[in-house]
Amino acid sequence: MATTTSPTASNLADVAQSTPPTLSLIGGAPRPKHSRLGLILIAFLAIFRRDLAVTAREFIAFLIQVLVQPLFLLFIFGKVLPEIGAAQAGFGAILLPGVVALTVVLTAMQGVTLPLVLDLGFGREIDDRLLAPLPVALVAVEKVLFAAIRGLVAGAVIFPLAWWILGSDYTVRTDRIGMLIGIMVLTALAGAALGLTIGVLIKPEQIGLMFSLIMTPLLFTGCTYYPWASLGSIKWFQILTLFNPLTYGSEGLRYAMTPPQHATVYGHTVTFAISTLATQWIYLGLGGTVVAFFILGVWLFSRRVVS
Amino acid sequence: MAVVSGSAEQTVAHTPSTPATPGAPGQTIAIEVVNLVKRYPKATTNAVDGVSFSVPQGEIFGLLGPNGAGKTTTIGILTTFVRQTSGEARIMGIDVAADPMSAKQRIAVVPQQSNLDRSLKVREVLTFHAAYHGIPRAERNARADALLDELGLGDRKRDRINRYSGGMAQRLMIARALMHSPDVLFLDEPTNNLDPQSRLFLWERIQGLNARGLTILLTTHDMIEADQLCQRIAIMDHGKILALDTPAGLKTLIPGGVSLELRVRHAREQPADGASPLLAALRALHGVSKVDETGSDEQDTSGEVTFYRLFAPDAGALIGPATQAVLAQGAELRDLHLARPSLEDVFIYLTGRNLR
Incomplete structure (x- = not known):
């Protein structure tokens, strides 16, 4: 094919010889007739289905990835330490809600952060979704929703795992199951929204730094291994933990899961509820995190992908 | 032209700003750019500095220039990834900045480097792309198979994307681009880093698609490629178009000519x-x-x-x-x-x- 200034005629002849089009592959093909809103919804659900298909394919790997850490946490802190007398018996009941909250937050967070850092940094694998006929902000919204669901699944799987590891120490009250689910959902959304914000802000070369500067503090200041009320003697640390969204998740689940404790005082058995942060503070902490970081993250995301 | 798309047609009697337009009067303008300016935050100069051109439907139009000339930014604006500082950009009559969602239905983008979704299998790359665009399941499956065959990937559709060579990734991206039957295809440095054989194959495909009515805007810094493929070329440097004409027309710019x-x-x-x-x-x-x-x-x-x-x-x-x-x-x-x-x-x- 030489350079031509009137190419259509010669090109048409060329193509007619080689590849007669069987499908109308270009332009003018019957375009799906949907309303604008319908089209947005279809694109959103298709992107959601893409994530579902990808996660389903590696579901076993996903479970192993999220469950190894809680498995060891529960085994060492909930079983081994009480067994050898390094922790009080029944510590498992205090630990379990924290481990569930931690797993939910970390899984939800990493479900957004890691893929986003890589995608926006150099892979650009998200571009095809950004070119789908929907506002780019909804691509971020989908990421948050899907990651939250991953977090919830991971959190839910902790329960049978804990029942298996802790044995008779597995004590979860069932009369606050509604609140349990609600707190888990909020915790998952908070983790995912946080993950979105971090994922947009962090560059691929900073991933190592992120783990030490964000993940590790998050892990240890989130009231995972200790009830918030017990920190009364270290006031500054108790106040510090309030800045960690995980604190509200851990305390919320502790409130919803831990059954009344029994203790023997002067020969009398007394029953008392474990003291946690007040539930209104829990909801405010979680709700505030979700709203603030969701808005911030989506805004940052939109600015990042459309320069 | 073989196929003409149905809606949002904008006809113009003549296009004085674009010399040597091969189209006849009354032809649909596929891409229209008017006084486009883009200045990135903190930059001291404009990445795109007052660019205007229009491309009639069915043309292969080339943006030729060195790296940093503003080609990729111009494509970025037309493909909704970059928001212009001022000026207008239209695809099939749709203002890209005002209605990116409608523009996205009309365009397809094949970037310089692979951005294939490597979590998906080869065929899924195509079917999910079509799903994002609301194409029903039966149709997207049929289109995926047809396009994989057409681009010579029919026998490699079960491969993992990681096993694909640069040329195959490029072809898969073109197949993906065609899944939602766009009106305008953007190719950013399409044959950069390709071996000569893949390059020729791609040139043939590009010309074949164009012959079937697809409007193509490609950027390149390969002179031979521009000469071979493009019906008209805009030579860009420092964010401006220095000359815009057919390859033959551009060559007459040199005093003495042949x-x-x-x-x-x-x-x-x-x-x-x-x-x-x-x-x-x-x-x-x-x-x-x-x-x-x-x-x-x-x-x-x-x-x-x-x-x-x-x-x-x-x-x-x-x-x-x-x-x-x-x-x-x-x-x-x-x-x-x-x-x-x-x-x-x-x-x-x-x-x-x-x-x-």
Whole structure:
């Protein structure tokens, strides 16, 4: 094919010889007739289905990835330490809600952060979704929703795992199951929204730094291994933990899961509820995190992908 | 044109801003860019600095320029990834900034580097893309198979994307781009880093798709590619369009244009004063505006060899008369050819520097 200034005629002849089009592959093909809103919804659900298909394919790997850490946490802190007398018996009941909250937050967070850092940094694998006929902000919204669901699944799987590891120490009250689910959902959304914000802000070369500067503090200041009320003697640390969204998740689940404790005082058995942060503070902490970081993250995301 | 898309057509009687538009009056404008400016935050100069052009439906239009010329930013604006500072960008009459969602239905983008979704299998890359665009399941499956075959990937559709070579990834991205039957295809440096064979294959595909009515805008810094593929080319540098014309039209920008080059062995000694009778005879030929004469290191026992370069509006018409003039002087014609300026010459002429 030489350079031509009137190419259509010669090109048409060329193509007619080689590849007669069987499908109308270009332009003018019957375009799906949907309303604008319908089209947005279809694109959103298709992107959601893409994530579902990808996660389903590696579901076993996903479970192993999220469950190894809680498995060891529960085994060492909930079983081994009480067994050898390094922790009080029944510590498992205090630990379990924290481990569930931690797993939910970390899984939800990493479900957004890691893929986003890589995608926006150099892979650009998200571009095809950004070119789908929907506002780019909804691509971020989908990421948050899907990651939250991953977090919830991971959190839910902790329960049978804990029942298996802790044995008779597995004590979860069932009369606050509604609140349990609600707190888990909020915790998952908070983790995912946080993950979105971090994922947009962090560059691929900073991933190592992120783990030490964000993940590790998050892990240890989130009231995972200790009830918030017990920190009364270290006031500054108790106040510090309030800045960690995980604190509200851990305390919320502790409130919803831990059954009344029994203790023997002067020969009398007394029953008392474990003291946690007040539930209104829990909801405010979680709700505030979700709203603030969701808005911030989506805004940052939109600015990042459309320069 | 083979296929013309149905809606949002914008017809114009003439396009004075775009010379040598191959389209007839009344043709749909697929891409229209008016006084486009983009200044990135904290930048001191405009990445795109007042660019205007329009591309009629069915054309292959090339943006040619060095890295940093503003080609990728221009494509970025047209493909909704970059928001312009000022000016207008329209795809099939749709204002890209005002209604990116509708624009996204009309365009497809094949970037320079692979952005294939590697979590998906090869065929899923196509079917999910179509799903994002609301194409029903049966149709997207049929289209995926047809496009994989068409782009020569039919027998590799079960491979993992990681196993794909650069050329195959490129073809898969083109197949993906065509899944939602776009009106305009954007190709950013399509054959950069491809081996010669893949390059030729891709050129054929691009021309084939264009023949079926697809409007294509491609960026390149490959002169040969631009010359081969594009019906019109805009040469960009420093965010501005320096020239916009057909490849042939661009080449006429160089003063002198096509020239006729002769290599002649003289039979006898030349006069010492340099006023050779052959030079005078060549200058006297009809239409010749200028003749350059250069001696040669080439030594011959029977005489010296001289180069002549004849400039004329129609240098091709000089072949006969020049040959006769040489023979009439009793000289021997060793070589004769028409020297066409390349796009590279045009680029150097316009920018004062080489493209690479």
